[in-house]
Amino acid sequence: MPLNLKTALVSYGHTKSLIDGELSSDRVEIDHVEVSPITTAFRRMVRTLDYDVSEMALSTYLCARDHGKPITALPIFVLRRFEHGQIVYNVNSGIQGPEDLAGRKVGVRGYTVTPGVWVRGILSTAYGVDLDQVTWVLSGNEHVAEYVAPSNVVPAPQGADLGAMLLSGEIDAAIGPGPVDSEDIQPLIPNAFDTGAEFYRETGIYPISHHVVVKDEVLKANPWLPEELFQLFRSAKDQYLDALASNGPQNSQDESLARMQQVIGRDPLLYGVAPNRKSLESFVRFNVEQGVISRAVGLEELFVGVGLDLV
Numbered sequence: 001m002p003l004n005l006k007t008a009l010v011s012y013g014h015t016k017s018l019i020d021g022e023l024s025s026d027r028v029e030i031d032h033v034e035v036s037p038i039t040t041a042f043r044r045m046v047r048t049l050d051y052d053v054s055e056m057a058l059s060t061y062l063c064a065r066d067h068g069k070p071i072t073a074l075p076i077f078v079l080r081r082f083e084h085g086q087i088v089y090n091v092n093s094g095i096q097g098p099e100d101l102a103g104r105k106v107g108v109r110g111y112t113v114t115p116g117v118w119v120r121g122i123l124s125t126a127y128g129v130d131l132d133q134v135t136w137v138l139s140g141n142e143h144v145a146e147y148v149a150p151s152n153v154v155p156a157p158q159g160a161d162l163g164a165m166l167l168s169g170e171i172d173a174a175i176g177p178g179p180v181d182s183e184d185i186q187p188l189i190p191n192a193f194d195t196g197a198e199f200y201r202e203t204g205i206y207p208i209s210h211h212v213v214v215k216d217e218v219l220k221a222n223p224w225l226p227e228e229l230f231q232l233f234r235s236a237k238d239q240y241l242d243a244l245a246s247n248g249p250q251n252s253q254d255e256s257l258a259r260m261q262q263v264i265g266r267d268p269l270l271y272g273v274a275p276n277r278k279s280l281e282s283f284v285r286f287n288v289e290q291g292v293i294s295r296a297v298g299l300e301e302l303f304v305g306v307g308l309d310l311v
Helices: 016-020 039-048 059-066 114-127 162-167 192-203 218-220 226-246 251-266 274-289
Strands: 003-008 026-033 053-057 073-079 085-092 103-106 137-139 153-154 173-175 184-189 207-216
Touching: 003 039, 003 103, 016 026, 016 103, 016 137, 016 226, 039 053, 039 059, 053 085, 059 073, 059 114, 059 137, 059 274, 073 137, 085 162, 103 162, 103 184, 114 173, 114 192, 137 274, 162 173, 162 184, 173 184, 192 251, 207 218, 207 226, 218 226, 226 251
Parallel strands: 003 026, 003 053, 103 137, 103 173, 137 153
Antiparallel strands: 053 207, 073 207, 085 173, 085 184
């Protein structure tokens, strides 16, 4: 009888066959739980371990592990993108470029959210921004309840909306505020996709957004599970990529991935630790530098199956 796994995932093109049961295993049964938005599942997983297997943002996982949460990641990276386009600003703020952010207020949904960590890392690495000289204004709270942010991180007023704050001038810029219908709000980094692609070519850093985590008690009881799940997810992805190559993009998600193929290659999802070592190690460093986690951790501490040739 297959192991039944209560699982929270987004139905991407490369995970849909697992969720729908089109691709199955005689050892594992995916018991899919619909969670929307998927960020709700992150919070439930790190606070109350609601699922056996869950999609999770990478910095949420790092922060959760730093606080001793009993979950472990698999090197299955289900969502990734260039992050340069995530930060926008009010053109009336007097800001001309990233170098003008010192002394400014920048909104973000949570200090530990993954797009925020990536954008801050890019601002620091590529533009020399001193992150300590920026006031980070939060419109929400952190997934990991125990986390305590640095002193230059402050809460927005109760119920505040980042887009409205940006329009009113209460904040000068924001990371991931959602759509704001005003010509006054513009990308801080022009030509963000092309700039992100160039950053990747120069540094080897290709941002990872979401991956897959498993409860430690499930892993302990089923030591064969990491490799089984890895092979299932990889098979689902390979089927999707083959269909995309044969049929072309069928929706906006396909189109985004096809555009990324032009930069990364046929497989822009790149599961496994080995092809992602530079990106992962850079992201761990960003989290330490920004005070999201207390110490640098090796990838062998973060991912189960690192020694199983899961590349």
